[in-house]
Amino acid sequence: MRNGIQSFQPGRMLQAREARGLTQAAIASMTAKSPATISKWEGGSQTPEAAALSSLSRALAVPEEFLLRPLPNYGDSPYFFRSNSNITSEAQSIARRRLEWLNEISISLQDWIDWPIVNIPKLGEGDHRKLTDGNIESLAGECRRHWAMGNGPIEDVVLLLENAGCICVREALGYDRMDGVSKWFENDHRPYVFLSADKANGVRSRFDAAHELAHLVMHWAVPSIDYSRQPELERQAHLFAGAFLLPAETFAAEVSFPSLDGFLAIKPRWKISIAAMIMRCKQLDIIDDAYALRLWKNYSARGWRKGEPLDGSIEFESMRLLPRAVDMVTGSANVSRNSLLDRLGLGAGDTASLCSLPESYFEPPATVTNLIPTLKLRNDNSAKNESAEIISFPSQIRKPRPT
Amino acid sequence: MKDTLISYLTSSIPKEFFARLPESLEAAYFQASADSDQKCGDPERVRVRGQLRHYYQNKALRDVAELNSIASFSPHTDPKGERYTLLSTNNVVIGRTAVPFANKVPPAAKHRKAIAAVNARLEPTNLNLFSDQSNCRTAEGLGVLIVTVHPSKAMDQSVPSHFVVGIPYSNLKGWHLFEPVAVILAAYEPSVSAKSIDIAYPTLKKQLQEAEDR
Numbered sequence: 001m002r003n004g005i006q007s008f009q010p011g012r013m014l015q016a017r018e019a020r021g022l023t024q025a026a027i028a029s030m031t032a033k034s035p036a037t038i039s040k041w042e043g044g045s046q047t048p049e050a051a052a053l054s055s056l057s058r059a060l061a062v063p064e065e066f067l068l069r070p071l072p073n074y075g076d077s078p079y080f081f082r083s084n085s086n087i088t089s090e091a092q093s094i095a096r097r098r099l100e101w102l103n104e105i106s107i108s109l110q111d112w113i114d115w116p117i118v119n120i121p122k123l124g125e126g127d128h129r130k131l132t133d134g135n136i137e138s139l140a141g142e143c144r145r146h147w148a149m150g151n152g153p154i155e156d157v158v159l160l161l162e163n164a165g166c167i168c169v170r171e172a173l174g175y176d177r178m179d180g181v182s183k184w185f186e187n188d189h190r191p192y193v194f195l196s197a198d199k200a201n202g203v204r205s206r207f208d209a210a211h212e213l214a215h216l217v218m219h220w221a222v223p224s225i226d227y228s229r230q231p232e233l234e235r236q237a238h239l240f241a242g243a244f245l246l247p248a249e250t251f252a253a254e255v256s257f258p259s260l261d262g263f264l265a266i267k268p269r270w271k272i273s274i275a276a277m278i279m280r281c282k283q284l285d286i287i288d289d290a291y292a293l294r295l296w297k298n299y300s301a302r303g304w305r306k307g308e309p310l311d312g313s314i315e316f317e318s319m320r321l322l323p324r325a326v327d328m329v330t331g332s333a334n335v336s337r338n339s340l341l342d343r344l345g346l347g348a349g350d351t352a353s354l355c356s357l358p359e360s361y362f363e364p365p366a367t368v369t370n371l372i373p374t375l376k377l378r379n380d381n382s383a384k385n386e387s388a389e390i391i392s393f394p395s396q397i398r399k400p401r402p403t
Numbered sequence: 404m405k406d407t408l409i410s411y412l413t414s415s416i417p418k419e420f421f422a423r424l425p426e427s428l429e430a431a432y433f434q435a436s437a438d439s440d441q442k443c444g445d446p447e448r449v450r451v452r453g454q455l456r457h458y459y460q461n462k463a464l465r466d467v468a469e470l471n472s473i474a475s476f477s478p479h480t481d482p483k484g485e486r487y488t489l490l491s492t493n494n495v496v497i498g499r500t501a502v503p504f505a506n507k508v509p510p511a512a513k514h515r516k517a518i519a520a521v522n523a524r525l526e527p528t529n530l531n532l533f534s535d536q537s538n539c540r541t542a543e544g545l546g547v548l549i550v551t552v553h554p555s556k557a558m559d560q561s562v563p564s565h566f567v568v569g570i571p572y573s574n575l576k577g578w579h580l581f582e583p584v585a586v587i588l589a590a591y592e593p594s595v596s597a598k599s600i601d602i603a604y605p606t607l608k609k610q611l612q613e614a615e616d617r
Contacts, residue, residue: 113605155599162603259425261566265588294433298562301554309585325605332607 004047011071013042016060019097021090021174030059066345072107074100075186078225080215080233082179082208091175098171099194101346102354103185105322106167108344110188112329115321118165120191120213121146126221128233133283136218136236140243143217151247153270157209158317161193166216168319169354170195170205179204182212184220191216201307202314203273207241209317214240242280245272252284258291260298267310274299274308319356326355337362404525408570408580409590411545415493418591420471425566425584427467428551431459436561452560456501460551461488464499473497480514487514494544496521504555504564509548511575521546523573545570550581 017027024042028035031052040046041056048056057064079099081092106115123139124131131139144151147160154160161168167190176198184191193212195205214237225233254266258281263274270277278295281287287295299305329335335343341362344351348362355361435455443451461477465488468475473492480487490497498518500509509515521544548571552564568587570580
């Protein structure tokens, strides 16, 4: 039975709780309510009172209005998670919920701006069961041809996605095995990509972006994902990413004598990890199993499993589209930052982070206070405004010498 | 100095030589380990492995040179009893050596000192009134040692730690250049990749633009 705020949205509560990676028990503890009550709120059989809504919004770090706004329909297309197989569902939920918030921000911003026209090709039949490894190699080449890119190294993969109208964000999740998630949202028929920043490695992040591109290009008709399908989908996306970033024709010509030193020499130009290059050489049959094994042994012997040379010198690719949109709305469209924040519906920190803006972007600017200096008050008598009495020193009187 | 030396190397030696080198030396190194493991027991195995590494890598170095039309020789040591590998191309003479994991000083040998002596021209002259050393200094050329850095004792002994291209001081007590083969290979590569075009710009809605224009 409902006895609280009628417009409370249980779906929003679940969304925010999952986005924060919190359990119902944790929320119960933070709001001083019983877990049963929290469960009822989330299940929709009961709604919180005004005071409880306020403490719930504080616990979830979202505005109260957020919990009263109906959950939009994001569509039934699947979320493609790029993650280690033993990653917790909690990490996947966080990434998924952040991607949904990104979609809502994007939809709201479209009141003022138009995003670039979507130009991500949907190639093949979109069904992973009909794809062979040879097909994937061809699709990667077709994708390059679609964008008239040639076969050289790609300078900026994220820019490529954003140029094609894909909305991207990179955030730290706190789970280093979670790499990213992507989805074709049906409410604006636009692809969205979430990349994890937890690895602190620009090279890996480029590959993650290419991997998500693979799902968008090849798996657009996959109706849903279950555990039996996921490994094959991931393998295919991995294959596509390698073929897209390192085209057979040009890459094979550059590594006619593959060695770790040779890979390291071309890493700054291709901006691909040496591990990915070894895998690609194996895919292209440039090296056989025995030589691949020796390369991997050598790779480990050099201590590169923990981090390859030059990883630190290749920076994360920056997001451009969302920060440009926010600047455009707050500049040309004369919308104040506060009004925009209200319209976007999330807290200042979340909005800034999802829009790839500085953390303090939506915080009010510091106000200049009265800077007139004041005298210190002193308790002793010396501070009193009294005139001082000058005491003259007694003149020195010489005694007459005895005669 | 470092950039000049690398540039001298890249202009004198074909890229394919350095590209093939690590793979060939690694294969030789791996084979030496496999053969010594197969044919010898302890304690001889360790000594045999060291010798096989040396001979197999010398052979591999000559093979790579021949594939790249670089002259290769196997002269006798003085006094006779051993042979070493020497390559020569465009005034660059190349030999090889190996150093332990945490030690950069190459073992002194007459043939290596002869290679290192070519580099005296890179060093400042200390005039000595009592002996004329001017004849020792060549006008051009470079003495290069391909250095195999052995793995540490705790590591897998079938794979070397890495390969370095070294240009030693004329007294073999240090290096003018001591860089991994990857750095030399990178110097052959064009430094920039193709620029991506940036068209990732949203546009203001039409009615907003019209309102702004009014």
